[in-house]
Amino acid sequence: CTPYDIAQQIEFIETLFRDGKHISEIRLIHEQMHGLKGDLLTLNSTVSVTSIIGHINLILVAQCPETTLERWNSVRDHMNDILNTIQKNFRFPQNIHAIAIDDSKIQRKLLGKFFDFMGLGPEQCTVLGDGADEIKGFEDFVVTFMNSHKNDYVFMVVDENLDVVDESSGTDESISGSVCVENIRRRLPYELERRLFALVRSANDSTSDIAIYNDRAHGFLPKAPIRREKVVETLAPLWLKRFPPAQFGDSVAYENADDSESITSEELACSAQDIAHKLIEMDARFNTDDRSENWRWMHDQLHELKGDILTMTSDASMISVLGMINLLLGYKDSILITEKWPKLRDRIYSVINDERTSSGTVQAAGSRWTKVKVTLKAKSSLAETGALA
Structure with missing residues (x-):
């Protein structure tokens, strides 16, 4: 039991x-x-x-x-x-490996930290998603990895929206992470699939979305800040449900915790500086990248931004920001998105600049932001005004 x-x-x-x-x-x-x-x-x-x-x-x-x-x-x-x-x-077993994939650089950094909070060493962790090759080769990588680690457990965290850009042709596509998990499970023999624990991580968390994730994978992990001490507390019940000790004798270890050993309470979250730099990158892309004429590509960028914002620690409400992003995701006109992007961008920057939780860092990012915004404004022929309707 x-x-x-x-x-x-x-x-x-x-x-x-x-x-x-x-x-x-x-x-x-x-x-x-x-x-x-x-x-x-x-x-x-x-x-x-x-x-x-x-x-x-x-x-x-x-x-x-x-x-x-x-x-x-x-x-x-x-x-x-x-x-x-x-x-x-509660401790995860020694013979565990963690694999994650996300197309966001910020999220890949957070996932590496997430595995560290689980108590796993760098040699036990693999974080993928940096480029089309890693995303398109993800299924093959996991199947090959599990075939070479038949006596181990594999914990997998997969982003739902994996956006791929073919640099040679300039085309882009969105790959479903939960479909990747479903394909991996089908390709693995029973004895290997039963040693896999896969969670889908997504900013899309409606009841119908979560039902799909649970059907294709073994559960859902929301994109949200989480404290170090809550990571194992959150995962342990899911792990025990997937790997009952009665069936998997080595699936869990229990060690007497040393109460005298203090653990720093640290939060796994995106920083205001991360978002500030993200806005700078997106502004440059929307104004200079040839792919900005493709509304699907712009949607991919907005989905990534939404996921990053959901993992940000903020005292201010981000509900209005998320609503503005959702409005832009409803447009299938790249020119319209580009026209209305500045209002969303400035709203996000206003919120994170008011946080003042790390004033020196945010202000430094803000100084750079101001310079970039002025430069881009001079280059862009599009109006910087326009309300999001």
């Missing part, structure tokens, strides 16, 4: 108490307590559960609803403490 199973069982029992079943259907409560005892006795963990078993036995002999509820509250709190301890002691 896994901590994930225990947590679900506790949540279900808690709903029974909230519904008053300890008053009207005490037999149902007793059945669940017996089931919880059985799960605890098969829990894959180094943490002792002897004490909590004794407390559950006290619930089974309680004579009145009030006593039953009081003892359950004690058991629930004790169990949550145990689960938190197990969570702290």
Whole structure:
């Protein structure tokens, strides 16, 4: 039994108490307590559960609803403490490899840091997506890699929108990361596919989108800031669900955490400086690149910007910015997008410049931004004004 199973069982029992079943259907409560005892006795963990078993036995002999509820509250709190301890002691196995792909330079940097937060070394991690060759060759790379690491586990994080530009022909296309995962799973033999854990990472997180990701891969990972201490906490239940210790004896390791060892709380997030430089690059591309006449290519650039903004730590609301990006994504006219881009660009820059969380860095980026904006304004024949309607 896994901590994930225990947590679900506790949540279900808690709903029974909230519904008053300890008053009207005490037999149902007793059945669940017996089931919880059985799960605890098969829990894959180094943490002792002897004490909590004794407390559950006290619930089974309680004579009145009030006593039953009081003892359950004690058991629930004790169990949550145990689960938190197990969570702290959770470690990914030594024979794990991490592979990620994203066409954004910013996101590739964040994914490398994400794997570091998991406790993985550089030799265990591969981050791809820098150019058409890496994106188009991704499926072959993973299949070959897994065939050469048959006794290992592979954790994979795949961006949904992978934009590829053929430098020779100048054409561009968007490749679905979840389709890549689906193709990889189909190509792998059963014994290898069952050792793969693939998550799709995307800025598109509607209910229908997530349903597609879950069908093609093993789950969904949103593009959002996440703190170091939350990475393992987020992944552990998903990992245990994919690789139950009862079926995969070496899928997880538990080590007693050293409480005296302090871990710096660090956030995995895109910085204001990253976005400032991104705006500079996009402004140059939209005004000078021949591909700016292709609205599909411009959509690819906007999708990438949206993903980067979603992983940015910001005290200011980015809802209006995301709404403006979505409006531009609705246009299929490159001239119209280019005309309305400056208003979006200036709005984003205004938000990140007001953050003042790292004033020196942002102001430095801002100085460069001002110079670039003036230069491009002189070169561009397009109007810098125009409201986003």
